[in-house]
Amino acid sequence: MxxxxxxxxxxxxxxxxxxxxxxxxxxxxxxxxxxxxxxxxxxxxxxxxxxxxxxxxxxxxxxxxxxxxxxxxxxxxxxxxxxxxxxxxxxxxxxxxxxxxxxxxxxxxxxxxxxxxxxxxxxxxxxxxxxxxxxxxxxxxxxxxxxxxxxxxxxxxxxxxxxxxxxxxxxxxxxxxxxxxxxxxxxxxxxxxxxxxxxxxxxxxxxxxxxxxxxxxxxxxxxxxxxxxxxxxxxxxxxxxxxxxxxFDSAAGLPVRPVDGLLLDDAGRPVGWPGDDGPRDTGGTFTKDDSLRVVADLAIRSPVGIAVRVGPDGAADGLVSHHDLADYLAGRRS
Amino acid sequence: MNLSYLLDPAHWELGAPYSIPTLILAHLGYTVLALLIGTVVALPVGLYIGHTGRGSFLAINAGNAGRSLPTLGLLMLLVTLLGLGLLPVLIALTVLVIPPILTSTYAGMRSLDHRVVDAARGMGMRSWQVLTRVELPMALPVLMGGFRSAALQVVATATVAAAVGLSGLGRLLIDGLAVNDYSRVLAGAIVVAVLAVLVDLFLALVQRWIVSPGLKGIE
The missing domain is CATH 3.40.50.300 (P-loop containing nucleotide triphosphate hydrolases)
Incomplete structure (x- = not known):
């Protein structure tokens, strides 16, 4: 010391x-x-x-x-x-x-x-x-x-x-x-x-x-x-x-909602959100090991305001919207 | 005026008392001695001033004062004080050598990247280790520049030795003038010029050998 x-x-x-x-x-x-x-x-x-x-x-x-x-x-x-x-x-x-x-x-x-x-x-x-x-x-x-x-x-x-x-x-x-x-x-x-x-x-x-x-x-x-x-x-x-x-906050404790509306490939990996001209890029994905900052960034950049979580195999296993994130942060504060 | 004196093989006989090789040897002898003494005096002083930053006015002003002294006049003064002999010649030539070496050593030391010196101290080098392992090797390109210019000046000026009865290539000039043998004067002038070029080439080689390749392009 x-x-x-x-x-x-x-x-x-x-x-x-x-x-x-x-x-x-x-x-x-x-x-x-x-x-x-x-x-x-x-x-x-x-x-x-x-x-x-x-x-x-x-x-x-x-x-x-x-x-x-x-x-x-x-x-x-x-x-x-x-x-x-x-x-x-x-x-x-x-x-x-x-x-x-x-x-x-x-x-x-x-x-x-x-x-x-x-x-x-x-x-x-x-x-x-x-x-x-x-x-x-x-x-x-x-x-x-x-x-x-x-x-x-x-x-x-x-x-x-x-x-x-x-x-x-x-x-x-x-x-x-x-x-x-x-x-x-x-x-x-x-x-x-x-x-x-x-x-x-x-x-x-x-x-x-x-x-x-x-x-x-x-x-x-x-x-x-x-x-x-x-x-x-x-x-x-x-x-x-x-x-x-x-x-500095892990995304591990963040509740997610079931995957719905997202286009997936055969292995369950995200392809994109449905759009008029074909799938729209999700802007990236996060895992439980990422920080809340990554989640917030993804939710902001996503074309539909929803961040996609993937498991170790790359398959989508949950969704978080920016509303969800805001609620989670509000809940944590109280 | 012609090259007959220079080209006469009799004047190139090795070991003969007045032959050109003998005069060259004597000339080089004065040069090397003056450079040696001048370096022994000027290098430590320049390093000390550069390393500590103390007494820089000395490095700058001694340099200027030394340069403006006419060597022949100084030599005559010394001879009247000390009498004839090698000593007054060596002193006069040394006075010529000290300013460029002192100034270039100081300049070389001052031009160093202070961050490198800071790193050397911070890594645990003692003062003399910083000086010998970092500052001196880094200052070498500038220092060698000063040494080479000192060497050139001395080779050219060592002809004054003949003016007070000593040997060296000055003999060809002074004796040639005394007997109106301009072919001999020309021979002396040419040999001094060629010798100066050769000495500088030799020092350039030495510089290439002792200066780190990492510093090339900075000099």
Whole structure:
């Protein structure tokens, strides 16, 4: 666990970057630090590995004050990923990934062998090993950055806007892969982002910072969407937070009505809704594992206002209209 | 004026005291010594200033001041102070070498992507590891540019050694002028020019060898 104990950072000149921050980042979980620019989130992150020294207060890792650790040794035990990856342009991809193990005393040969495995883990084939960073796309560089931070298998990872330098499509893909990776690895991660959607999507917990370095609210994404602490958080989380909050609710408990009026094929799979010019597309289907947000979206987009549920075999097994969904949500509220 | 001096095989006899190969060797000797001393002085200072950001005014102004000093005048002054010998020549040539190396080292260090340096520190490199494993290799293309221009200047200017009684290709120029043997002067001029080109080619090869392929295209 990483603990901030009443941490203050005032820069020379008097500007306060972090104002009496007390925060706990639980072990094995991803805590997203989010807020507008100048809110002290990056400064807070960089105080964990002592890239920035707090003016007062303490930062503890598993109860031990980081200020008492040797600076370089502390950093070697913490993965560090920054925006634009910050790869060493003069080293091959493989040697970039092998950096920290070599610093920790591994032979270059051992470190490279391990690095090769890690590259595959982040979705890069062995062909990339001998290339230089300048020969990679932004998304590929970011993957190498993650692999490099993971190379010494540190229990803690600090990530500063790791996905913001790539286009939305690639970012989406990196998010998915990263979540899968984190599911396997269970690192204690602090991730800085200015993007509340990214924070909600990736974070087990989200810490919202307001300008001038004060913590506005900490909680699970669901808590944040359901009960913002104040106007600042509510506005930052966004106007559509009601709809987005639905993405944390499973469709498993949602009652459905029997399939009726829908055109089906021989196996019972939906073909479409009857129309004058042949079947009209249902716009997609959902399963019990999907979220209510998916159901709401399908009901809105459906030509007849009805979302179609399918079973594991792809056969339609229930229908939900937007009225049904509204009733269900109303019932849940009372 | 003709090429007779240059093409006379007698002047190319290896080991003969006044032959062209002997003069080239002496000339290269002054050049290498001056480059060596200049690098030993300027490189650490440039790296220190670039790494810490402290004293950058020194890197910039020393560069400008050094460049405007006439080497021949400086040499004469040094000879009156120190007497004849190798020392005043080496000092004068070293003064010529230091500004381009100092300025280019500093410029190379300042041009680095600070995010890469930040990443290096954040990954747990100690200060000298950041310097030797990240900053220096990344600054190398710019640094080598300064070193090559320093080498060119010294090869051309080392002819002044002959003006104070030492050897080197300057002998052909000065002695040739003294006895109105313009064929000898021409030989000296041509050999110095060719030598300068060869030295630069050699350094270009060295640069290709020591600069990481990952940095090509950035230089």
């Amino acid at each position: 990483i603990t901030f104990e009443d941490v203050v950072k005032v820069y020379p000149g008097g500007s306060t970057a972090v104002d009496h921050l007390s925060l706990e980042l639980p072990t094995g979980r991803l805590t997203a630090l989010v807020g507008p620019s100048g809110c002290g989130k990056t400064t807070s992150l960089r105080m964990i590995n002592r890239m920035v020294t707090p003016t007062s207060g303490r930062i503890l890792i598993d109860g031990e004050d980081v200020a008492e650790r040797d600076e370089a040794a502390l950093r070697r035990g913490i993965g560090y990923v920054i925006q634009h990856a910050g790869l060493f342009p003069h080293r091959t991809v493989l040697d970039n990934v092998a950096t920290v193990p070599v610093l920790l005393g591994k032979t270059r040969r051992e470190a490279r062998a391990a690095a090769l495995e890690l590259l595959e883990r982040v979705g890069l084939s062995a062909d990339f090993a001998k290339r230089y960073p300048a020969q990679l796309s932004g998304g590929q560089q970011q993957r190498v950055g993650v692999a490099r931070a993971l190379a010494a298998d540190p229990p803690i990872m600090l990530m500063d806007e790791p996905f913001s330098a790539v286009d939305p499509v690639v970012r989406e893909q990196l998010h998915r892969e990263f979540l899968r990776l984190q599911e396997d690895l269970g690192k204690t991660i602090a991730l800085v982002t200015h993007d509340i959607d990214e924070a909600i999507k990736l974070g087990d917990r989200v810490a919202v910072f307001r300008t001038s370095g004060r913590l506005a609210q900490v909680g699970t994404p669901r808590e944040l969407l359901a009960a913002p602490a104040d106007d600042f958080v509510a506005e930052f989380v966004g106007r559509d937070r009601g709809l987005r909050g639905l993405s």
